[in-house]
Amino acid sequence: MQEFETSDTRNSPRRQAILAAAKELVARKGPSGTTVRDITAASGANGAAVNYYFQSKDGLISLAHREITGDVNRERLVRLDALEQDAAGQALAPRQILAALIEPVLTMSRSADGGSLYVRSVFQMRVDVRAGYHNFDLNQHAARRFIDAMAKTFPALSREEVIWHYEFARGASIHMLANLDPVSRRFELLAKDPDQALPAQPAYELDQKQVDRVIGMVLTGFGQPSA
DSSP, X not given: OOTTOOHHHHTOHHHHHHHHHHHHHHHXXXXXXXOHHHHHHHHSXXXXXXXXXXXXHHHHHHHHHHHHHHHHHXXXXXXXXXXXXXXXXXXXXXXXXXXXXXXXXXXXXXXXXXXXXXXXXXXXXXXXXXXXXXXXXXXXXXXXXXXXXXXXXXXXXXXXXXXXXXXXHHHHHHHHHHHTOTTTOHHHHHHSOTTOOXXXXXXXXXXXXXXXXXXXXXXXXXXXXXX
């Protein structure tokens, strides 16, 4: 970011429009697939404005990814902090941990079409080896907090087993919520007759009901009652 940037500059409508467009594009196309032309076409700005506010395309893409991920992880930790404070040192229930981990995906970083920018972004970063997924150390502090909480909840498990539980919960939830995405509509595609067209409106919404359903399935995978 430019050293002389002020709060007025950061909050300028043009800058916000460019960043919002970049988030949508990065989540749909990945960092490598998103071009300055894509961003300017979506935001109505020009290349000079991108350089002025963000110094470069790479600077803008990096910020877009950090904001998508950072918003979700901050909300996760706020929820986990509150739960642990109320528990006063006692272990949390598995459902409490999963709700703190998964529900922020629903409430934060929503796309203009109702999908989750976080879910789309994670998928793009995973599948595109050029995106440098492992160079983004944005999730590690949040991951360790949730792993520590799970270790207290499941004291009979080794640290390695707890990490597998955490990654199962995170990976399964991202995969299932991606199947509800209004772009993919995977569940509807599997359910319909091969010759039948999808209806114009999605049958599912990314809402609390579906998040609760995902949490229940993950709990079953943990060997816990889903209800």
